[in-house]
Amino acid sequence: MLFYDSNHIQMIPVNILEKYNPSIKTYYKDEIIFNEEDIPKFYYQLKTGKVKMFNLTEEGKEFTQGFFEKNTSFGEPPLLGTFDYPASAMCLTECEVYVLKKKVFLKLLKEHPDIHLKFTKILCNRMLYKAKIMKELSIHPPEHRILTLLHHLKETSKTEGLYEVQLTRQQISDLTGLRVETVIRAVKHLEKTKKLILKQRKVYI
Numbered sequence: 001m002l003f004y005d006s007n008h009i010q011m012i013p014v015n016i017l018e019k020y021n022p023s024i025k026t027y028y029k030d031e032i033i034f035n036e037e038d039i040p041k042f043y044y045q046l047k048t049g050k051v052k053m054f055n056l057t058e059e060g061k062e063f064t065q066g067f068f069e070k071n072t073s074f075g076e077p078p079l080l081g082t083f084d085y086p087a088s089a090m091c092l093t094e095c096e097v098y099v100l101k102k103k104v105f106l107k108l109l110k111e112h113p114d115i116h117l118k119f120t121k122i123l124c125n126r127m128l129y130k131a132k133i134m135k136e137l138s139i140h141p142p143e144h145r146i147l148t149l150l151h152h153l154k155e156t157s158k159t160e161g162l163y164e165v166q167l168t169r170q171q172i173s174d175l176t177g178l179r180v181e182t183v184i185r186a187v188k189h190l191e192k193t194k195k196l197i198l199k200q201r202k203v204y205i
Helices: 014-020 077-081 102-111 113-139 142-157 169-176 180-192
Strands: 023-027 032-034 042-048 051-056 062-068 088-091 095-101 197-199 202-204
Touching (some): 077 113, 142 180
Antiparallel strands (some): 051 088, 197 202
16 A cells, blocks of 8 residues: 555545535445546545555556545545546445535635645645655565554654554555565564564554
């Protein structure tokens, strides 16, 4: 995965969003919301549930681009950049999603520059994270990749002191392109070298 939204920042406050009459659609676990190369027509914001964005290689291998949870939005860049979706979005749980037509979403941004600015800041942060992780995937060993991911999550959460990582070993695997077995070994090694702390199987940094 190249992005994990750990802050659960509400992208558009519901009281504002509802003024623009979004529909609320229910999706079921494993249901696809949109596919890679689809034309973007809607803004999506999670009311409940969890979504992942991913690509499939020509060999059928899945590469996770991001996880998104309650109150967060996903798939916005194509709405602003007028290009097709670069990844697919699938529900990991049953989800309720606010759905707003593209032209109405753009109208909302024009009428609320503070929200527009928040989008700009968060999208820039996602771009920075992707640049960091792509570098890690190309040249660094597993331990370094994992630490880069965990330090980024801690920085974006603005946590002072010990930070509890809200990711499973499988999710760390998805986010770094590593095998789960490799993640497990690397996490144990990082504990031994005092780069992180393990408490009841939970990871802290």
